[in-house]
Amino acid sequence: MGGLSKKAFQLAAIAGEDEAKPHFALDAGNLLFKQGGLVPGREGQGKLTATAIVKAYNAMGYDAVAVGGLDLQAGVPFLQSLAKEAKFAWLSANLVSQSTKKAIMRPGVTLQARGIKVWVVGLTGAAILPANEDAMILPWDQVLPGLLDKEAKTHDLVVLLSSLPAPDNQRIAETYRNIHLVIQAGVAANVISAQPINNTVLASAGPQGKQLGVLEIDWQPSKRWASQARENLASTREALAQVQFQLSAIRQDPDPETALRNRPEQLNAYHLLQKRETALVADVERLSKEVAEEDRGRDRPSTYRNRFVAMEATLPDQPQVLSLITRLKEEVNAMGQQQGVASPPAPGRQIYLGSAGCGSCHQSQHAAWQATPHASAYQALAKDRQQFNPECLPCHVTGIAMDQGKEALSLPEDRRGVGCESCHGPVRDHRERRQGKDMIRKPSPEMCLTCHVPPHDLDFEYGAAIKKVGH
Amino acid sequence: MNWIAVVFLFLTLHAFPGVAHGQGLLLFYSSDVHGETEPCG
Numbered sequence: 001m002g003g004l005s006k007k008a009f010q011l012a013a014i015a016g017e018d019e020a021k022p023h024f025a026l027d028a029g030n031l032l033f034k035q036g037g038l039v040p041g042r043e044g045q046g047k048l049t050a051t052a053i054v055k056a057y058n059a060m061g062y063d064a065v066a067v068g069g070l071d072l073q074a075g076v077p078f079l080q081s082l083a084k085e086a087k088f089a090w091l092s093a094n095l096v097s098q099s100t101k102k103a104i105m106r107p108g109v110t111l112q113a114r115g116i117k118v119w120v121v122g123l124t125g126a127a128i129l130p131a132n133e134d135a136m137i138l139p140w141d142q143v144l145p146g147l148l149d150k151e152a153k154t155h156d157l158v159v160l161l162s163s164l165p166a167p168d169n170q171r172i173a174e175t176y177r178n179i180h181l182v183i184q185a186g187v188a189a190n191v192i193s194a195q196p197i198n199n200t201v202l203a204s205a206g207p208q209g210k211q212l213g214v215l216e217i218d219w220q221p222s223k224r225w226a227s228q229a230r231e232n233l234a235s236t237r238e239a240l241a242q243v244q245f246q247l248s249a250i251r252q253d254p255d256p257e258t259a260l261r262n263r264p265e266q267l268n269a270y271h272l273l274q275k276r277e278t279a280l281v282a283d284v285e286r287l288s289k290e291v292a293e294e295d296r297g298r299d300r301p302s303t304y305r306n307r308f309v310a311m312e313a314t315l316p317d318q319p320q321v322l323s324l325i326t327r328l329k330e331e332v333n334a335m336g337q338q339q340g341v342a343s344p345p346a347p348g349r350q351i352y353l354g355s356a357g358c359g360s361c362h363q364s365q366h367a368a369w370q371a372t373p374h375a376s377a378y379q380a381l382a383k384d385r386q387q388f389n390p391e392c393l394p395c396h397v398t399g400i401a402m403d404q405g406k407e408a409l410s411l412p413e414d415r416r417g418v419g420c421e422s423c424h425g426p427v428r429d430h431r432e433r434r435q436g437k438d439m440i441r442k443p444s445p446e447m448c449l450t451c452h453v454p455p456h457d458l459d460f461e462y463g464a465a466i467k468k469v470g471h
Numbered sequence: 472m473n474w475i476a477v478v479f480l481f482l483t484l485h486a487f488p489g490v491a492h493g494q495g496l497l498l499f500y501s502s503d504v505h506g507e508t509e510p511c512g
Contacts, residue, residue, distance in 0.1 A: 003508050031505075212500075
């Protein structure tokens with residue numbers, strides 16, 4: 001799966017297909033940092049990456065980005081310093097100063113395209129804020145209604161970028177007909193097609209920016225989505241048919257009231273069904289009028305078409321973003337190299353023997369391993385000048401937990417590469433005691449899946465992989 | 472109502488939606504990049 005340079009290429013290519021059509025690029029947040037925190041000992045690399053992402057978003061021509069809860073991990077001052085570099089509007093209506101309760105970022109921004117005035121507002125979900133920050137996240141219902149009262153009247157189309165939990169986004173969509181589109185972050189494991197709820201379309205682009213959502217909108221002065229009235233009419237007619245079917249059984253008697261006189265429960269149910277029928281008939285009448293109105297073209301509804309574009313690794317790279325990412329990788333690598341020199345591993349009893357040690361007894365297995373990509377995993381990183389990137393290193397060396405990867409920056413030569421002990425476990429004791437009991441004979445799928453996961457390995461299959469590296 | 476007012480009203484009612492709306496808008500959206508610029512080599 002490709003990265004930001006592929007995304008930049010795709011965005012420009014789709015926008016270029018129909019140059020006459022104005023376009024906006026929006027991001028619902030959680031842009032800068034990983035889930036699970038800005039890793040201690042790797043803050044520098046994290047901040048370098050965040051800065052490069054903002055530059056890449058500038059190059060892609062993003063118009064507005066919401067502050068996601070995860071974006072606050074390096075603190076508000078860092079976010080504000082990045083916002084100064086950003087050419088896009090960075091939005092949050094509910095990230096406020098704890099002391100003054102004033103918004104720290106812009107709550108919303110007006111975007112204009114050929115007479116359509118779009119208001120984009122941002123809401124931030126639960127945030128990890130460093131201690132002693134003068135910042136807090138206000139509940140959305142304390143800020144959104146007031147802002148909508150002010151802005152919705154003066155704009156044609158209102159878009160909310162939100163990293164709130166999914167039920168909150170759902171509630172907002174159900175409550176506010178004057179929010180026409182909600183783009184949500186952090187809620188979906190996969191892409192979800194845009195869903196209409198009342199007069200709001202709820203959209204989600206899925207995790208880690210692997211998909212680019214595209215909405216082609218034909219926005220009309222009615223400020224109303226087309227499918228709703230029609231869909232509601234269809235479902236209301238269906239409900240009415242069901243109620244009338246139930247009533248038809250009772251109405252077979254010419255005088256149901258008298259017939260059910262001695263059966264109060266059934267009489268009550270009959271009355272309830274009658275009430276429901278009256279309400280549904282009124283709804284059908286109202287919705288039919290709306291649809292007829294639409295069909296006459298006097299109140300033409302707005303329509304949208306939704307699709308997703310995957311960031312395939314085979315796509316070309318956008319040169320400007322590629323150059324930004326290449327420079328970032330070099331800087332991250334250089335920073336890691338310095339850290340490795342500055343903090344050599346603590347002396348102590350090493351539990352790893354190194355692959356050469358294993359080979360002194362297990363010659364044929366060692367020779368077979370040397371022919372596998374595992375043996376040259378470190379060289380592969382070095383070739384890409386990423387051998388000091390603590391993000392990448394843990395999967396390219398022997399015996400490093402996946403937490404920080406800092407120790408991996410200064411490992412001895414014989415542990416550079418995915419050696420024997422990566423799969424069979426540390427074996428210094430095994431050699432000293434000459435016993436096979438304490439070593440893993442065949443690695444489990446879970447062990448392999450520590451590293452062989454998307455986006456690094458898109459089509460890992462345990463059986464085939466074991467055959468490839470087995471000995 | 473004179474003919475100028477009629478023409479003005481006609482243009483306001485009929486020309487505006489054609490110019491200001493209905494020409495289509497392309498909206499790209501994303502989220503949750505999570506600091507991922509591209510996978511390791």
